[in-house]
Amino acid sequence: MTEILQKRIGDVLLPGTRHSLEALGAKVKVAEGGAGAAVSVELGVPVGTLEGPLRASLSDLAAAEGAKLVHVEVASRIRAHAVQPKLQPLQNVRNIIAVGSGKGGVGKSTTAVNLAMALSAAGAKVGVLDADVYGPSIPMMLGLSGKPDSPDGKSIEPMRAHGVEAMSIGLLVEQDTPMIWRGPMATSALTQLLNDTRWGDLDYLIVDLPPGTGDIQLTLAQKIPVAGAVIVTTPQDIATLDARKALKMFEKVGVPVLGLVENMAVHVCSNCGHAEHVFGEGGGQRMASQYGVPLLGSLPLELAIREQGDAGVPVVVAQPDSPAAQSYRDAALQLAVRLAMRPRVTPGISASLL
Incomplete structure (x- = not known):
């Protein structure tokens, strides 16, 4: 029996x-x-x-x-999963998940933050790294202010909000200071933020990338051990066109795409309940089917998501029982599932990760 x-x-x-x-x-x-x-x-x-x-x-x-x-x-027990050839997972970070998009304005940062909150609410140990050095938005979305501590003058302690660790260039400079940097400076800042931050024992580190397929994305692929990527798009054709470029970029550099997240898929009127597909319908599913990757979830276009992001309390935390929060939790579960089905790290790197 x-x-x-x-x-x-x-x-x-x-x-x-x-x-x-x-x-x-x-x-x-x-x-x-x-x-x-x-x-x-x-x-x-x-x-x-x-x-x-x-x-x-x-x-x-x-x-x-x-x-x-x-x-x-x-x-x-979240295991460390395979990364690009010749790279190994960080000592205290089992899995780095890159969240990218082909173009700006699709809600990538909002999606990254709420996916992190959903994974944390499910019991995982989670961190968020803001890799958009030119336009850091994670501090505002998490309600963070002030400067992080540096106990030895070389490394920095991550700041904490809503149960997750976080680091961003936006926490190291004044809020209205522009990052007038050429590509090498920006990529150097990204690797320093990752490697000099004293991350705790993390199951997932969500990296919020800038939009596009430029220097920072290439540095991420070449120097940072990434277990998988998530592409955020909206249903409209122009957004999925650019999202295809991001997807192909990750494929070319050997980073597995865990799936797509279709943001702003439907708006439900708060007065009459009428559902309307403001940015088109089915674009994310068509793209997922065409490229053979899963659609992790379709997220709503909802006022509360924007309001809570501006207030520094993501909707998954502020309104955990709302349909919007459930949509993020569903997408986070599918993300975790797709990663769990990937190959794990080869034995012999670090007993704490296996």
Whole structure:
């Protein structure tokens, strides 16, 4: 019965996804005793609200097999995943996720911040790196001000907001100071921000890239160990045209694209409830199908998202029960799932990461 139950548990779908526990690399252990069976499941994605539904699914499965579950343990352990050749994950950061876009104005930074909040709410240890050195917006979106500490005059402590660590060039200069830098200076600033920040033990570091496919994106691909990329677009054709360029860029430099996020997909009138596709409909899904990458989620065009970003409290934190927050949580889950299905780092780099 133990072997049968263990095999059947591997076939159980993770709630909210179409993927089985076995496909996600979950570690399943079953032990039988006089009173019944005990099951432990270790997932490679943040557990969060999945624990209750997964427990129910396991109990139902055991009952169908004629077994009684007396103990169910569900936990998560985020592993380090493979990065570009000749690079290795950072010592304290298991997975760096780049969030990019082909053009500006598609809500990339808002998406990056709320995905980070959603992963953190699910129980992961998360950081955010603002790589847009010319137009840093993460400090305002997270409600951060002041200067970070430097305990030794060489490294800097990340600032913290809403349960996540954060670093941005915007925290090191005055708010209205323009970054009048040529490409090499900007790329040097990015690598310094990443390497000189005293990151804690992180499961995910979300990197908010500037729009386009320029120097900073190339530096990221060549010098920074990236486990995967997410492309943000809006449904309109001109946005998906530019998003295609970003997607192809990541493919050419060997960074796997985990999926697309379609932002501003639909607006629901707060007065009458009428849904309208202001920027077109289905552009993200068509692009995902054309290039064989998953559509991680479609996010709404909603006033509260903009208002909460300006107020420094992302909507996932400020209004966790709202449909908008749920959309971000759904997208974050799909992101974590796609990463969990990627190859892990080769053995022998750092025991703390494996």
